[in-house]
Amino acid sequence: MSKLQLPRPAGKQPAAAQPQPERPQVPLLETDPAKGLTAEQAAQRMAAGLDNHAAASPTRSETEIIRDNIFTFFNLVFIVLALCLALVGSFANMTFLGVVIANTIIGTVQQLRSKRTVDQLTLVAAHKVRCLRDGKCILLPSEELVRDDIVEFTSGEQICADAVVCTGSAQANEALITGEAEPVPKNVGDVLRSGSFLVSGRCTVRLTHVGAESYASKLATEAREGGHKVAKGEMMRSLDGLIRVIGIALIPMGVVMFLKQYVSLELPLRDSVEATVAALIGMIPEGLYLLTSVALAVSMVRLAQRKVLAQDMNCIETLARVDVLCVDKTGTITEARMEAGEPLLLAPDAWPQDRVYTVLHSIYAGTEPDNDTARAMVQRFGKQNGTPWPRQSVVPFNSAYKWSAATFAEGSFVVGAPEFVAGARYAELAAQVEPLLEKGSRVLLLARCDAEPDPKVGLDADKLEFVALLPVANRIRPEAPETFRYFAEQGVAVKVISGDNPIAVSEVARQAGIEGAERYVDAATLDTDEKVAEAVRTCTVFGRVTPAQKRKFVKALQADGHTVAMTGDGVNDVLALKDADCGIAMASGAQAASQVAQLVLLESDFSGLPAVVAEGRRVINNIQRSASLFLVKNIFSFLLTFISLFITMPYPLQPLQLSLLSMVTIGIPSFILALEPNHEMVHGKFIQNVLRAALPGGLSDLLLILGIEAFVFAFELPIGTLTTLTTLLLLAVGMAVLWDVCKPFTVAHGVLWGGMLILAGAAIALLGGFLGLERLDMRGMLVLIVFLLLVVQTLHSMERGLTAVGDAAALVWKRLPRKSKAEENY
Numbered sequence: 001m002s003k004l005q006l007p008r009p010a011g012k013q014p015a016a017a018q019p020q021p022e023r024p025q026v027p028l029l030e031t032d033p034a035k036g037l038t039a040e041q042a043a044q045r046m047a048a049g050l051d052n053h054a055a056a057s058p059t060r061s062e063t064e065i066i067r068d069n070i071f072t073f074f075n076l077v078f079i080v081l082a083l084c085l086a087l088v089g090s091f092a093n094m095t096f097l098g099v100v101i102a103n104t105i106i107g108t109v110q111q112l113r114s115k116r117t118v119d120q121l122t123l124v125a126a127h128k129v130r131c132l133r134d135g136k137c138i139l140l141p142s143e144e145l146v147r148d149d150i151v152e153f154t155s156g157e158q159i160c161a162d163a164v165v166c167t168g169s170a171q172a173n174e175a176l177i178t179g180e181a182e183p184v185p186k187n188v189g190d191v192l193r194s195g196s197f198l199v200s201g202r203c204t205v206r207l208t209h210v211g212a213e214s215y216a217s218k219l220a221t222e223a224r225e226g227g228h229k230v231a232k233g234e235m236m237r238s239l240d241g242l243i244r245v246i247g248i249a250l251i252p253m254g255v256v257m258f259l260k261q262y263v264s265l266e267l268p269l270r271d272s273v274e275a276t277v278a279a280l281i282g283m284i285p286e287g288l289y290l291l292t293s294v295a296l297a298v299s300m301v302r303l304a305q306r307k308v309l310a311q312d313m314n315c316i317e318t319l320a321r322v323d324v325l326c327v328d329k330t331g332t333i334t335e336a337r338m339e340a341g342e343p344l345l346l347a348p349d350a351w352p353q354d355r356v357y358t359v360l361h362s363i364y365a366g367t368e369p370d371n372d373t374a375r376a377m378v379q380r381f382g383k384q385n386g387t388p389w390p391r392q393s394v395v396p397f398n399s400a401y402k403w404s405a406a407t408f409a410e411g412s413f414v415v416g417a418p419e420f421v422a423g424a425r426y427a428e429l430a431a432q433v434e435p436l437l438e439k440g441s442r443v444l445l446l447a448r449c450d451a452e453p454d455p456k457v458g459l460d461a462d463k464l465e466f467v468a469l470l471p472v473a474n475r476i477r478p479e480a481p482e483t484f485r486y487f488a489e490q491g492v493a494v495k496v497i498s499g500d501n502p503i504a505v506s507e508v509a510r511q512a513g514i515e516g517a518e519r520y521v522d523a524a525t526l527d528t529d530e531k532v533a534e535a536v537r538t539c540t541v542f543g544r545v546t547p548a549q550k551r552k553f554v555k556a557l558q559a560d561g562h563t564v565a566m567t568g569d570g571v572n573d574v575l576a577l578k579d580a581d582c583g584i585a586m587a588s589g590a591q592a593a594s595q596v597a598q599l600v601l602l603e604s605d606f607s608g609l610p611a612v613v614a615e616g617r618r619v620i621n622n623i624q625r626s627a628s629l630f631l632v633k634n635i636f637s638f639l640l641t642f643i644s645l646f647i648t649m650p651y652p653l654q655p656l657q658l659s660l661l662s663m664v665t666i667g668i669p670s671f672i673l674a675l676e677p678n679h680e681m682v683h684g685k686f687i688q689n690v691l692r693a694a695l696p697g698g699l700s701d702l703l704l705i706l707g708i709e710a711f712v713f714a715f716e717l718p719i720g721t722l723t724t725l726t727t728l729l730l731l732a733v734g735m736a737v738l739w740d741v742c743k744p745f746t747v748a749h750g751v752l753w754g755g756m757l758i759l760a761g762a763a764i765a766l767l768g769g770f771l772g773l774e775r776l777d778m779r780g781m782l783v784l785i786v787f788l789l790l791v792v793q794t795l796h797s798m799e800r801g802l803t804a805v806g807d808a809a810a811l812v813w814k815r816l817p818r819k820s821k822a823e824e825n826y
Contacts, residue, residue: 026050029148033166033204036132036150045146052145052161052210062112069108073247074284075100081277085655088270092770093655096281099667103290114297117304127594129153129160132204149207155370155396156570158197158595161214163205165190170201171398173574177216183398197574197595200396202368235317235620238687239292246283246634253641254280260645267650275651279644281658282637288630292623295674299619307602308612309587315598318582319616320682321563325487325609326554326576329498329505330372331569331586332606333512334474338372340380341441341471344432351467357381359413359446359467362388363406371397371570373442374404376472377415395453399499399572400546405453412452414459415470418445419501419524419544423461429469436471437504440511444470479607481513486610488515491681495540495557497550499572502543509541516540523549532556550576565613567606568593584609614679621678624686625741626670628693632737633658633666635698636730640705649709650719652726654772661727664760665734672752673741692806696798697737704729704787704794711783720774725784727773731760732791740795 026048031037037045045051078100085094128139132150142160145151150166153159159172171183177195186192192205195216211217257279262272296317300310310316327333343356351359364382369375374397389408397404403416418433419426422445426433429445436443448465487494494514498505502520509517520541526532526549535542536556545553550566554576557564566573566580569589577583578596585597588604601608644651683689705726712722735757742749764773776784 026147028208031148031150031206033132033150033206035135037146037148038134042133042146042149045148046144050147050210051143052207052214053143062115065111065115066108069104069111074243075104077250077280077284081280081655084273085277088273090270090274090655093274093277096655096659096662099659099662107290107293110294110297114300117301127157129157145207145210147207147210150204151207152202152204153192153198154202154368155198155200156589156593159192159194161194161207161211162209163192163207165192166204166206168201168203170198170203171396172196173199183400199572200370200398202370235623235686236292236314238685238690239288242687243285246285246638249638250280250283253283253645256645257641257651261650265648265650271650274654278653278655278658279637279641279651281655282653283634283641285630285634288627291626291630291670291674294671295619295623298675299615302615303599303612306608306611306615308608309600309602310598311600312598315582316616317620318563318598319565319613320620322492322565322582322613322616323681324493324495324557324562324564326495326497326550326557326564326566326580327606328568328570328573329496329500329508330474331589331604332477332567333480333496333508333514334476338376338442338472338474340376341473343446344436344469344471346429346432346466346468350465356446356468357384358386358389360470361386362391362408363413363415372474373444373472377444377470393452395455398455399570400548401455401458402499402544403453403459405449407452412449413467414447414449414453414464415444417499417501417544418443418469421445421447421459421461421464422466423459425461425464429466432469433501434503436469437501438507440473440504440507442472442474442500442504444472446470476508476511477606483607483610484512484514487613490610490613490679492613493540493562495536495542495553497542497545497553497576499545500543502541505543506541514540529556533560536560547572547575551579554579567609568597569604584612614677617680617682618676618678619674620682620686621680622674622676624682624689625678625693626674627686627690628697629666629670629737629741631690631694632697632701632734633662635694636701636705639698639702643702643706647709649713650722652705652709652722653730654723656771657723657727657773660760660763660771661730661734664756664763665731665738668759669738669741669752669756676748692802693741695802696795697733699802700791700795700798701730701733703798704733704790707790708783708787715779715783717780717783718774720772721776721780724773724776725780725787727771728764728784729787729791731764732788733795735760736791736795 026045029037029041078097082094082097085091127142129142129145130137130152131140131145132138132152137152145161151163153170155170165186165188167188169185169187172186172192173183174193174196177193183199186201186203191208192203193216194209194214209215254276258272258276261267261275262269265272267275296313299316300313303310303316330338343353343360345351345353345356360377360381361384364374364378365388367374367378367382369378389410391406391408393407395403395405397416401416402420403414405412405414407413414421418429422429433443446467446469448467449459450463451460453459484494496505496509496514496517502522506517506520517540519539520543521535521539523542523545526535529552532549532552533556536553537560542549542553550573554564554566558581563581565582565584566576567584567586568574568577569586570593573585573589573593574596577585577593582599583597584599584601585593586604586606587594587600587602594600599612601612641651708725708729709722711717712725735753738753738756742753763771768775
């Protein structure tokens with residue numbers, strides 16, 4: 001699913017256009033927040049269609065997959081061409097239909113397999129919601145909730161249906177549905193909209209609109225009706241554009257080609273149809289789109305086998321292009337589990353150890369922690385013996401202001417980051433705080449204040465009484481150094497973005513082996529866009545980062561030309577995950593993070609990320625390499641067809657011969673190469689890379705075949721000799737191109753190339769007559785030998801020439817005057 005969680009159109013008519021069976025009407029119910037619905041009431045609402053099932057499936061249905069693979073534009077063209085051949089009795093030349101049928105079956109089977117695997121994984125990854133039924137709290141998938149259900153939400157959870165708050169209070173972030181990133185307070189009676197998520201607090205709610213009637217579902221429906229589609233990656237957009245151009249050119253060129261052969265050259269009807277069909281088949285990249293779809297589908301299955309849920313197929317392409325990885329400290333570099341240490345007393349006379357423990361016990365006893373630090377504090381101080389003070393009010397922690405507070409009859413106490421709590425008085429604590437930070441520990445400050453703290457007003461440092469420093473530590477993951485070493489070797493820069501003190505984060509990054517860990521900055525000092533842009537270019541570690549700044553860092557890196565992957569597991573990561581080119585969430589973290597991320601690591605194991613990146617690179621590099629094989633034939637066929645309209649020579653190939661060329665030099669090799677390891681970083685634009693690799697082969701084919709036609713015309717050789725020479729020469733160029741594509745050679749590549757050579761030789765020797773190939777006389781053999789000797793030299797000359805032209809064009813382009821951004825905007 002895309003980042004906003006807009007489900008894909010199901011390809012069906014709108015609900016209003018389909019007759020629906022009458023369902024019982026169920027009136028709204030003011031459900032008791034202490035008891036919830038009964039099982040009978042829930043079943044009644046489920047039967048009435050008042051459940052929370054999504055309006056559309058996040059993946060295409062099986063029927064849609066089968067339909068989309070069968071009813072394609074090119075399949076229609078192939079059927080029309082086959083009918084034309086059948087009408088003139090050229091049944092042998094219809095063998096290309098076997099390739100078409102095989103392509104369709106393979107594509108359908110692989111995509112169905114991918115869909116089932118992803119659907120199963122999605123079911124496993126689905127978060128469950130705490131719901132009150134018959135007075136008992138149970139965990140239910142969000143789809144099984146019904147209207148009027150009583151549900152409990154806590155920090156980090158995404159709101160799955162519209163609701164009204166019954167008890168408790170929280171702060172909701174509605175940026176995913178409104179674009180506003182500021183948290184909105186939610187108290188009893190306030191409305192929570194589906195698609196938002198809680199950044200702090202806890203509340204019990206009653207669901208008011210579910211399923212298709214919820215706010216987020218209505219937004220999705222409007223988007224679908226307005227033509228919204230998930231944006232495709234650069235590779236798929238390039239392929240769509242290529243196929244669109246070919247589709248537009250195909251019909252008029254086919255008509256003109258037939259008239260040229262039949263009317264101008266006065267060839268028989270059968271010969272004219274065969275030549276036209278051969279020309280058009282050569283122009284169609286029949287297997288390229290299939291190869292791409294199958295490779296991506298197989299990649300999703302491989303990721304699923306590694307317990308990685310890809311919620312958007314486009315992220316596989318993005319992964320291959322990632323050159324900057326933004327990571328958090330806790331849960332990524334270090335283990336998520338933290339341990340609170342012994343408090344460091346700051347005023348032992350006024351606040352001795354036993355009294356400090358009483359304060360901490362009163363703050364954390366009986367609370368439900370909503371982040372790793374809070375869990376460590378509850379574990380250390382919340383479970384000790386003794387009676388806690390009754391709490392009068394609580395201010396939940398928020399990563400924007402980085403502190404929490406509790407008020408008792410004995411006074412108000414604040415716990416948070418020393419720099420944010422102490423403010424201008426931080427210098428009084430620096431000598432005691434920084435040695436702890438240099439060890440990589442997180443440090444909290446416990447302080448007493450006279451007035452009840454208010455986040456909107458902030459803390460008055462002059463009215464605080466510093467009580468104790470609370471060190472919190474977590475161990476570096478054993479596999480972290482090896483993981484970061486991999487990214488360094490692969491040319492991926494790592495940026496550590498954390499809410500902790502930059503000194504502590506820098507030390508942890510150094511211990512984890514991250515290059516440039518000594519280059520750190522306090523994000524509190526980055527108060528302008530210019531400072532942010534400079535910092536992301538020069539620094540590796542960013543401390544004291546707010547959620548809004550995480551988004552700024554991601555956007556600044558993107559503006560600098562980088563492809564950014566962002567990992568995260570907390571509610572403060574959600575917006576940055578959404579903005580990143582590829583958001584990667586840990587399943588053990590906040591539900592909202594998993595909802596907006598494109599990839600979810602179900603085992604929450606960061607060490608598995610190198611394999612995920614390698615998978616993205618493998619599939620895109622191999623598709624790019626295999627695509628060049630397809631386009632060699634298409635470039636040659638398109639140019640030869642165009643030139644044939646203006647010369648008196650007949651088209652030199654038959655469909656049957658093109659089928660042999662496609663199978664030996666394109667089809668079989670491309671599918672084998674597309675599935676092998678290839679972990680190099682992807683550079684440049686897809687279509688430019690493919691054309692750069694394919695043009696030498698396509699132009700070599702054209703030049704050599706035009707030379708063959710000139711020889712045949714000059715020496716008055718028969719048409720059968722022309723088609724035989726053309727087929728053999730194209731096979732030779734195809735094998736030369738395949739040789740270059742197979743570099744660097746491995747045993748597997750050698751077996752592949754040798755196997756295709758043997759297959760081509762066997763086909764010529766055993767099926768030459770069936771393929772329309774004739775035995776060459778002495779003149780024909782001499783012509784063939786001469787041109788075979790020219791194949792490698794022509795191919796390499798084309799490569800050097802096109803490289804020189806490309807370099808010259810790039811140089812000229814760089815020297816052209818450019819408009820400034822201000823002028824462009826003007």
